[in-house]
Amino acid sequence: MSFSSLGLSEQLVRATTDQGYETPSPIQAKAIPAVLSGRDVMAAAQTGTGKTAGFTLPLLQRLAENPRTGKGPRVLILAPTRELAAQVHDSVALYSKYMPTKSAVVFGGVKINPQMMKLRKGLDVLVATPGRLMDLYQQNAVRFNEVEILVLDEADRMLDMGFIRDIRKILALLPAKRQNLLFSATFSKEIRTLAEGLLDNPVQVEVAARNTAAESIVQSVYPVDQSQKTALLSKLVRDNAWEQVLVFTRTKHGANRLTQKLERDGITAAAIHGNKSQGARTRALADFKQGEVRVLVATDIAARGLDIKQLPQVVNFELPNVPEDYVHRIGRTGRAGESGHALSLVSADEGSMLAGIERLLKKQLPRKSVEGFEPTNNLPLKPKGKPDPSRARNRNGNGGGNGKPAGNGRSFGGKPGGRSGGRSQSGNGGQARRSPQRESA
Numbered sequence: 524m525s526f527s528s529l530g531l532s533e534q535l536v537r538a539t540t541d542q543g544y545e546t547p548s549p550i551q552a553k554a555i556p557a558v559l560s561g562r563d564v565m566a567a568a569q570t571g572t573g574k575t576a577g578f579t580l581p582l583l584q585r586l587a588e589n590p591r592t593g594k595g596p597r598v599l600i601l602a603p604t605r606e607l608a609a610q611v612h613d614s615v616a617l618y619s620k621y622m623p624t625k626s627a628v629v630f631g632g633v634k635i636n637p638q639m640m641k642l643r644k645g646l647d648v649l650v651a652t653p654g655r656l657m658d659l660y661q662q663n664a665v666r667f668n669e670v671e672i673l674v675l676d677e678a679d680r681m682l683d684m685g686f687i688r689d690i691r692k693i694l695a696l697l698p699a700k701r702q703n704l705l706f707s708a709t710f711s712k713e714i715r716t717l718a719e720g721l722l723d724n725p726v727q728v729e730v731a732a733r734n735t736a737a738e739s740i741v742q743s744v745y746p747v748d749q750s751q752k753t754a755l756l757s758k759l760v761r762d763n764a765w766e767q768v769l770v771f772t773r774t775k776h777g778a779n780r781l782t783q784k785l786e787r788d789g790i791t792a793a794a795i796h797g798n799k800s801q802g803a804r805t806r807a808l809a810d811f812k813q814g815e816v817r818v819l820v821a822t823d824i825a826a827r828g829l830d831i832k833q834l835p836q837v838v839n840f841e842l843p844n845v846p847e848d849y850v851h852r853i854g855r856t857g858r859a860g861e862s863g864h865a866l867s868l869v870s871a872d873e874g875s876m877l878a879g880i881e882r883l884l885k886k887q888l889p890r891k892s893v894e895g896f897e898p899t900n901n902l903p904l905k906p907k908g909k910p911d912p913s914r915a916r917n918r919n920g921n922g923g924g925n926g927k928p929a930g931n932g933r934s935f936g937g938k939p940g941g942r943s944g945g946r947s948q949s950g951n952g953g954q955a956r957r958s959p960q961r962e963s964a
């Protein structure tokens with residue numbers, strides 16, 4: 524299968540070739556024809572599946588097929604965080620490089636005036652976070668009467684972050700006749716309610732079982748005392764000569780503290796979290812991408828949607844409170860069909876969080892140890908809730924799974940990404956989750 528066989532124009536195919544994409548990813552293979560057909564789409568897809576191109580390529584084509592001369596925007600893409608909005612906009616710009624399409628991105632935390640100026644010039648595609656978009660609307664800087672296509676990207680996170688009221692206000696302002704695309708990693712009751720009110724007879728697209736970590740990610744657990752975690756992390760970074768590692772902490776304060784300690788150990792590090800200014804976040808990410816910073820320390824929400832190409836290594840310095848966040852975190856590695864490594868430093872007090880994660884994954888993660896860092900307080904080896912024993916591997920100690928990542932270019936290739944739901948109604952129902960004490964980005 525190729526991008527052109529999915530019905531995309533020569534300009535769009537050329538743009539994907541420039542990116543080195545060989546074949547459409549499973550979500551693209553399903554979403555592209557659905558969006559091109561003009562129908563509403565409800566897609567279960569996580570970051571890393573190629574979902575952004577899955578909606579961006581066909582919507583650009585729809586705009587091109589039906590040129591208009593208004594001031595726009597004709598397409599509105601809502602995203603939960605500034606980083607994700609910026610990345611989606613980068614994709615729009617990349618894929619439309621051989622087309623006259625004009626696009627812009629607006630989000631909070633930066634001056635509003637330059638955004639107003641951009642909007643005044645007119646545009647086709649607007650990518651926005653909901654709060655800033657409402658501010659702009661209230662200041663008469665944007666109108667929605669020409670919107671033909673609405674995309675809600677990472678809708679579950681938008682609800683988690685409390686954007687539902689802004690989203691509902693925006694929906695009420697859009698023309699009734701339009702195409703709606705809803706992308707979400709999970710389908711809780713709230714998302715289903717939103718989808719029911721929003722989508723008209725949608726094509727349902729689902730490519731990977733919910734909460735299943737990509738097979739290409741090698742995962743392991745290092746039981747270690749809390750007090751030894753920083754020293755162990757420094758050792759691992761050095762011994763393995765990691766040049767680019769994303770490390771997760773639970774709190775903003777923890778992220779700052781760890782960054783300082785690593786720097787003191789002579790390892791370049793930067794923190795990215797909701798208390799940092801937009802400038803500081805953008806700078807930290809850019810330094811990390813360029814290899815000037817070896818360790819990027821992030822909280823869950825700040826890391827949401829980060830697309831760092833071929834990130835080989837993710838470390839959970841602390842486990843997340845919500846097991847599903849573990850899957851999101853480790854999804855930062857092994858992107859786009861590459862393989863990656865995710866390891867977790869787990870202290871005895873995190874035993875129940877680990878058990879929750881292993882229950883969700885339905886497997887036990889291999890335990891590993893480093894000489895001199897064996898914990899004095901032991902971690903239970905067996906998770907409660909009995910994972911499927913046939914899938915449990917390497918229950919203890921130094922067992923395998925230590926192969927080096929084997930990159931395979933820019934192809935999603937291989938397996939079609941597991942379960943493919945077509946119009947399946949099954950499976951995802953209802954399980955609302957969510958921790959009440961999340962960071963706000």
Ligand code: AMP
Nearest residue numbers: 544546548570571572573574575859933
């Ligand atoms: P996303 O899930 O949209 O965040 O995309 C994840 C990554 O996959 C991004 O770095 C994209 O550039 C990359 N990507 C998207 N489509 C393809 C493709 N068909 N082949 C290879 N890489 C892709």
